[in-house]
Amino acid sequence: MKNFALIGAAGYIAPRHMKAIKDTGNTLVAALDPYDGIGIMDSYFPQASFFTEFERFDRFVDKWRRDSGNKIDYVSICSPNYLHDSHIRFALRSGADAISEKPLVLNPWNVHQLKVIENETGKKIYNILQLRLHPTLMALKEKITKELEEEPNKIYDIDLTYLTSRGRWYFVSWKGDEAKSGGIASNIGVHFYDMLCWIFGEVEENVVHLKTADTNAGFLKLKHANVRWFLSVNYDYIPDAVKNSGLTTYRSITINGEEIEFSGGFTDLHTKSYEEILKGKGFGLDEAYGSIKTVSAIRNLDPIGLKGEYHPFCRLLAR
Template identity: 30%
Template sequence: MSSASKKIRFGLIGCGQISSRHVASIKTSKNAQLAAVCDLNEQRAKQYNVDWTTNYHNLIKRDDLDVISVCVPNGLHVQMGIDVAHANKHCLMEKPLGLNLQQADRLINAFKKSGKKLFAVKQVRFNPTVLALKDAVSAKKLGKINNAALVVRWCRPQEYYDNDAWRGTKKLDGGALLNQGIHYIDILQWILGPVISVYAKTDTIGHKIEIEDIALAILKFKSGAYATVEFTLSTYPRNLECSLSVLGKQGTIKLGGPAMDTIEIWQVANCPKPTIKNGLPPNVYVGGLYQGSCPNHIFVYQSIINYFLKNTKTFADGLEARKSLEIVEAVYRSAKQNKEIKLPL
C-alpha cells in the first residue's frame, strides 16, 4: 500500500442509515473503492450496486478487501470487530467501540494480537471550529483552563426509537450518552485532557425506552479544571444547541450551533478570532425529523487512506476511542451508585 495509485478496498457491514455517509466518503476518494457490502436485508444490501451478501462472515473472509467498516447496532460491534481481526483485516468501527470497557478491551486486544489496525469514527474532531479551539488550547492561548461546559440539547422524537427495534434498548443501543453524546464527550477530553473523577445523574423522562434520555455530570480533569455536562434528547420540536464553552485565565471560547459547528464567542487576548471556512452542515434524517452531527466521515476515511499511502497518523484508533467510552461508563456507574467515580476505572 505504498503507491499513490493504490486503491484501498473497503467492505461494509450494515447498510442502514449511517452507511450512506460511509459509502459517499469512499466514493469521493480516488484512492478508495467500495468492493462489497453486507446486510441482513437484501434490498438494503443491493442499494449500493456492488457485491453483496447477507452473511458478514462471507464478506470478511474475502482476500480482496483491506478494511472492513462496521456500521451495525452498537451491541453487535465487538463480536463483529473481533471476527474482522481474526480474518486478518483492518477495521473502521462506528461509535461506540462497545457497550462497556470490558467489551472494548476485548476488541482492542484482538487487533493488537492480529497486528491489524482498529480505526474509530470520531468525525466531530474534524469540525473546523473544534480544530480551532483545539489549537488555541494546545498553544495555551487561554492560559490555565478553569472550567468548561458541554451542553447538548437535541431532539429525538419517539418515532426515532419506534422506527428501528434496536434503538432505545439496553442490549443493542446501550444508552443515549453512549450512542449520541459520546462524540462530544470525546471532544471534551480531547481538548482538556484526562478526566480523574465523575459525578452524574441519568434518567428517562421523555421517551418510552429502556435507556436514559438525559444525563447530567460534573467532571474533574487531571489539570485541575472542571466541566459540567448537560445532555438530553428530550428537546422539542427540534435540536436547540450543541455547545462547548471553555474558560481560561486569559480568555473564553464558546462553540455553538446545532452541532458545535459555529464560533459564538472568541475572547482571547492576543489571539484574534480565526476565519473559519464553512464546515459541512449537520446530518438531516427522515425528511428533517431530526439532525445529527456534521458529516465529516470523508475526513475520517481520508485519514485512513493517508495512513496506508503516506504513513501519516491523523486518525483516532481503538485506544483513543476508549477514552471517551471510559468517561461515559463512569457516568453510568456514578448515576447507578449515586457517588463520585474515580478514573481510571
C-alpha cells in the first residue's frame, strides 16, 4: 500500500484522483486546498489530514515522515495550472513522485527544468494523459500504425471540435486568466493535441485562425495529418441538435470524413492511469513535452483570421 498526498483537493478533478487512489488499494494521508468545502473526502478518505495553508501542509508532510518512519510515496497535483510546476517541485523535494493533472506545466522550458530536478532527486514526474488509455483511441492508434506501415507517406484530414459550455464563473475564476490557466487551448485542448500527436506524429506547422476569451481555433500540420481544430466554452456554438438533447458538451473528431465515437469510456481512465503509474509505466516528461510545446506556441501566436485551412465552425464567430 502506497501513501499519497493530494494538492487541490476541492477542485473539479480531485475526486477522480481520490477514487483512483482508493480503487488501487492505496491511502490518502494528507490533502491541501485553500477552500475548505471539502466534504467529498468523506466518501473516500475521511481520516486524511486536511490543510488550507500550504505551509502547514508542508510541515505535516515533513514531520509525518520523520515521526512515523514512513514517507509520502506520491503527491497528486490537481491545483490550478500555473501552480503545477511549483507543486511538482515540492513533491520531488519531499522524496515523492509527482502525479500531475494536465497541462503538466504551461511552457516547454518548465519541462526542461523539471527534468533537471528529476535527475537531482531520482524521483519521477507523471502526467495524466488519459486519452492514451481510452480503448477506442488505443484501437485507433493500432489501426493507423498498421496503415502507415503499408503506406508510410499517407496524410489524414482531421477535424477536431470540442465545445464544453461554461458559465460566467469561468471567466472570474483562475481558468479565465490566461496567465494562470494558459488559455482555452491549454485548459481544455492540451490532451487532444497530445492524443493526435501520439497517433499521427509531431507538429510540423502551427497556425491560429481565431483567438478570443472563450474560443480558440487553428490548424496543425502533423507528420501524418492535417488538423483543423475548434475549441470553445461558449454555449452558443453548440449544435442545435445537441442543445435540444439537453447536453452542454459537444465532442467530435472526424478522420477523412468518418466520425470517431469516443464519448463513453471515460469513467475509469484516472484509475487506469494510476494502475500504470504504480507499475512504473506512466507518462512522464518526454510524453508531456510535445503538447506543452504546442499549446505554448498557440498562446503566443497571432491569429490570422479566416485564411487557409480553417475549421468550418470559425464562421460562427463571423455572424
